[in-house]
Amino acid sequence: MSTVSEPGGIEALYPFLAPGPVDREAVLADLRESTRRKAAEIVELRRSLVALHAERLVACAREMAAAFDAGARLFAFGNGGSSTDAQAVVQLFAHPPSPARAVAAVPLAQDVALLTALSNDVGYELVFARQLAALGRPGDVAMGLSTSGGSANVLNAMGEASRRGLLTVGLVGYDGGPMAQDGRVAHLFVVPSVSVHRIQEAQITLCHVLWELAQRALTGEL
Incomplete structure (x- = not known):
């Protein structure tokens, strides 16, 4: 296990935390270059998603809007950062800026008592x-x-949703993983990246696009 005093330890990621003298200007230069590179990566990735998913985003948004017109609710879920993004999506759909139309939406990771009970009594999956x-x-x-x-737990939820006749929408990274292999999701959007950070940043962008398109479909503009 690496420590702050070992080569490749935490100071390799955060040099300003290392003991001893630090070249402040070199550290700041590295931070600027890292920030520039990451910003360029996410811009390029987001632009690539337009060509990759544009038509299917429109199709998905239309189906979601039709479901909401019929009284459907949105259930969003994920783990860790994806759970936070799911809650942000629910907030956007349920409490949109005026005059957008609000939609009943529930984040499935919001109830700690329920999550811990199910994890303890049934299983986290x-x-x-x-x-x-x-x-x-x-x-x-x-x-x-x-x-x-x-x-x-996300795969099992998608399977349960499909069996019960819910419209399923999945957002994943890398090559899509198991969610992309068995057709269990009606609308799947893969962010082709191996960086968790870039994937999640792009996923929340896709969610905002879906919301905007669904709003347009609800008003008959799409």
């Missing part, structure tokens, strides 16, 4: 599937976010 089994109705929308596409 079913924390989202069991909620959809109890709450989901045919025609509702289930949106799962995963960087790897292989999170067992």
